[in-house]
Amino acid sequence: MAERAHLETGLAFLLTAGLLYLTQRALHRNLQLALHRLARDPDAAIVLYWALLFPGVLLHELSHWIAALLLGIRRYRFVFWPRRMGGRIRLGAVQLEEGDPFRMSLIGAAPLLTGIGVIALMGGAEPSTPSSGLALWASAAQALQGLLQREGGGALLYLLFTVGNAMWPSPSDRAAWPAVGIAGGALLGLLLLAGPSSLLPALAEVTVHLLSRLTPLFALLLAVDLPILILLLALNWLLSR
Template identity: 40%
Template sequence: MALPNFGLVLWLLLCVVLVGWLQSRVTRHAQLILLLLIRNEHAALLAFQILFLPGVALHEGSHWIVARLLGMRDMEISLWPRRQRDGSVRLGYVKTEHMNFARAAFVGTAPLMAGIVVVSLISARLGLGRLWTAAAAAEAMQVRAVLAEVWLRPDLWLWVYLLFACSNTMLPSASDRRALPAAAAVLGGLALGGYLLGMLPLVRAAFGGVAWGLASATNVALCITILLDLLLLPLLYLLETLLWRLRGGQLLRA
């Protein structure tokens, strides 16, 4: 099986960019809604942390686990929220010893890989893969049947919440993004080495199926995240607007 082509790679990159933009909108509206509800900055920040705690734990835990697997020992992990100087919120962090670029590539991209796995598992649990297939084939009756089956699940909202929390925290943070050039360099170096050694046909034969599977899982995870956030954003915006009017435009207690 051939490796994923350039068009698919470009599509996935565009999906990542869109997920990043949607994630910033969702988290911003969520912060404002909690601040308008609670009207105390520190309590609202703690509530925001609790809201996204499953995703934050997955994000920072994946950093920590991969770093440990790569032999790093002098580490510190925190899941406590902290507001940065620029006004943004840091929900957690993992401090490690100095890493070379290869280690940085694996540690920095670990949350995205872990998030894709978890979103894919939740999607499979809810049967969203069948819904995706039916929608792609324009089978309206099958889509309605799958939607009805999903809607009747007693644990639906638990999985939707976990999907929301994990999908909106899986992208690399600002500090993680510093490892992306290292990840690109590692992949580029491997590809160049394979090309120079004439091993690309062997790589295609050995890993083409795996690569397509990963690309497919990534595509489904990103598209489900995009769809979920597109459904949530109007609701968050309406709730925020309503709270602004109820509070008279005041975020905090006078």
């Protein structure tokens, strides 16, 4: 029974994370398209896009800056203005001296960790929150309703939207992750081979517990993003007419 529960938790996480990824990609694409059509000027559309995501972008870059400060990496410049870079839009950047892969990977992951923490504080999942099945989505809808019923619910919803859509590490943030992942995987393999037989079940329990706490948070973000995506699709359809 425990193995089946663990499998359901893992599948629920993969499904929720995958849906969130696809939804947010479509949302950003349609948001940029709508702003471009409304502003009728590419540069103005980029500034509007940056302004709409301002709180999340600010938290993202501050997370890099604070993590670099705590880890002893020198900070050169804090760039907080949108800029087109080829086919991508850079909403902000922190220029740092190059450090070892471990510290740079932590700095790159800082916005994601901070964003998850903020989302958990705003509309977070209790330990009893379901992490799979239909109860997961009912719980996410209930959490969203509770957020809107709080004082300043509209502002909290906007903050949740901007943080949830700006917390993901960029390609440059993830540059050091492969090296750290390979080293960490090799170390974990050695520990599993040389360590006690109870190590693998313990790691599985920790992983499942982590996924069970992340899945409701991602479901809450989906409950926020999906209606906005539907509105953007309808708006772009009207603007295209």
